[in-house]
Amino acid sequence: xxxxxxxxxxxxxxxxxxxxxxxxxxxxxxxxxxxxxxxxxxxxxxxxxxxxxxxxxxxxxxxxxxxxxxxxxxxxxxxxxxxxxxxxxxxxxxxxxxxxxxxxxxxxxxxxxxxxxxxxxxxxxxxxxxxxxxxxxxxxxxxxxxxxxxxxxxxxxxxxxxxxxxxxxxxxxxxxxxxxxxxxxxxxxxxxxxxxxxxxxxxxxxxxxxxxxxxxxxxxxxxxxxx
Amino acid sequence: xxxxxxxxxxxxxxxxxxxxxxxxxxxxxxxxxxxxxxxxxxxxxxxxxxxxxxxxxxxxxxxxxxxxxxxxxxxxxxxxxxxxxxxxxxxxxxxxxxxxxxxxxxxxxxxxxxxxxxxxxxxxxxxxxxxxxxxxxxxxxxxxxxxxxxxxxxxxxxxxxxxxxxxxxxxxxxxxxxxxxxxxxxxxxxxxxxxxxxxxxxxxxxxxxxxxxxxxxxxxxxxxxxxxxxxxxxxxxxxxxxxxxxxxxxxxxxxxxxxxxx
Numbered sequence: 001x002x003x004x005x006x007x008x009x010x011x012x013x014x015x016x017x018x019x020x021x022x023x024x025x026x027x028x029x030x031x032x033x034x035x036x037x038x039x040x041x042x043x044x045x046x047x048x049x050x051x052x053x054x055x056x057x058x059x060x061x062x063x064x065x066x067x068x069x070x071x072x073x074x075x076x077x078x079x080x081x082x083x084x085x086x087x088x089x090x091x092x093x094x095x096x097x098x099x100x101x102x103x104x105x106x107x108x109x110x111x112x113x114x115x116x117x118x119x120x121x122x123x124x125x126x127x128x129x130x131x132x133x134x135x136x137x138x139x140x141x142x143x144x145x146x147x148x149x150x151x152x153x154x155x156x157x158x159x160x161x162x163x164x165x166x167x168x169x170x171x172x173x174x175x176x177x178x179x180x181x182x183x184x185x186x187x188x189x190x191x192x193x194x195x196x197x198x199x200x201x202x203x204x205x206x207x208x209x210x211x212x213x214x215x216x217x218x219x220x221x222x223x224x225x226x227x
Numbered sequence: 228x229x230x231x232x233x234x235x236x237x238x239x240x241x242x243x244x245x246x247x248x249x250x251x252x253x254x255x256x257x258x259x260x261x262x263x264x265x266x267x268x269x270x271x272x273x274x275x276x277x278x279x280x281x282x283x284x285x286x287x288x289x290x291x292x293x294x295x296x297x298x299x300x301x302x303x304x305x306x307x308x309x310x311x312x313x314x315x316x317x318x319x320x321x322x323x324x325x326x327x328x329x330x331x332x333x334x335x336x337x338x339x340x341x342x343x344x345x346x347x348x349x350x351x352x353x354x355x356x357x358x359x360x361x362x363x364x365x366x367x368x369x370x371x372x373x374x375x376x377x378x379x380x381x382x383x384x385x386x387x388x389x390x391x392x393x394x395x396x397x398x399x400x401x402x403x404x405x406x407x408x409x410x411x412x413x414x415x416x417x418x419x420x421x422x423x424x425x426x427x428x429x430x431x432x433x434x435x436x437x438x439x440x441x442x443x444x445x446x447x448x449x450x451x452x453x454x455x456x457x458x459x460x461x462x463x464x465x466x467x468x469x470x471x472x473x474x475x476x477x478x479x480x481x482x483x484x485x486x487x488x489x
């Protein structure tokens with residue numbers, strides 16, 4: 001799940017592809033858009049570059065959008081698929097999200113936070129909205145039953161474990177209490193409402209609400225994330 | 228801190244039910260503290276999403292999306308939204324700050340505006356009256372999905388342990404146990420059929436006492452979570468009982484007893 005996971009090389013589509021290739025070749029992980037997940041200085045550089053790209057998108061530059069896609073698609077697809085489970089539904093939501101990013105590109109502003117947070121928020125919200133419709137829950141159940149949950153999860157975790165940033169986030173998650181971690185995982189990756197999380201964990205709603213918020217505070221502080 | 232502030236985490240996790248969402252967004256529009264926290268948590272959630280990103284999107288999706296956007300015109304900028312310094316209180320009330328404005332957000336905003344001018348209780352009562360049946364169906368589906376998430380949680384728990392055993396009647400079973408999650412699941416592979424008025428019953432053991440747990444039908448592949456958590460539990464057992472279950476296991480029909488490591 002390494003080098004083979006790179007998206008098709010858009011070489012020749014734009015002069016920006018050189019910069020993109022350079023960014024990727026600097027990393028061994030083979031994650032699309034490499035530096036988007038980079039640590040420390042690399043992350044800031046990447047964040048600033050994504051702002052440039054989204055600005056170009058707002059003026060209709062399709063090649064900038066292609067680069068934005070290459071730099072973010074693995075991450076955005078990852079969260080959508082994790083919530084929805086079904087690759088078919090994930091592909092549909094992925095298309096919705098990126099078309100929306102293109103449409104809304106002029107509405108993004110730095111004051112709202114990073115481009116990746118803006119996109120991730122949009123992607124997660126749409127994935128969750130879809131999973132809460134009855135039809136997609138059926139779809140998710142069926143797909144899940146066909147593939148078997150544990151195998152899929154194992155693959156996912158094997159693939160991400162090599163990555164430094166992932167380790168950082170995992171360490172952050174590990175610093176939380178078990179209930180905070182469970183509540184966050186069920187809400188974010190499971191796509192459950194806080195009421196459903198409360199049922200699953202057999203805890204009062206108020207407790208779950210607090211644990212989710214405390215978990216985010218703990219994770220935020222552990223990661224040193226600045227808004 | 229008032230209770231409404233406490234929902235900020237669930238809001239960013241998209242974990243609020245529709246009525247909770249309306250209530251919180253109405254609050255968010257007038258609360259700079261929550262607005263700030265929403266923004267910070269959105270960055271944290273973006274980092275959290277890294278834990279999910281091992282699977283690359285299908286290669287053909289790229290072309291399909293690039294084709295799709297070539298037929299869509301980007302929206303023009305929205306002056307009031309781009310510079311927070313210019314955001315008037317009125318703007319802040321009509322557009323939830325710091326959230327991407329997309330169609331969904333607009334729908335939510337419309338809902339919220341409506342809710343501010345209508346009696347909440349009346350709306351909810353009417354919706355329940357009309358939607359009760361559908362809601363019931365949705366709840367049933369959600370219970371299924373919840374079960375699967377719980378399974379995933381258990382199977383991926385760092386301390387997950389599997390105890391395989393053969394029951395007295397020949398059935399091959401496993402208990403999957405996580406002390407950190409405090410949960411256990413029973414898995415039966417191609418279980419023998421039991422009598423028409425009989426059932427398998429799960430038990431948690433605390434020292435010498437057995438606490439009745441969930442029932443599992445005979446025949447076929449079965450999996451069932453233990454209802455009880457594992458606090459104080461030293462072992463797990465399965466017996467065959469009358470169809471309605473028992474309060475004490477029938478000693479002659481106990482199928483398997485497994486001691487758990489603590």
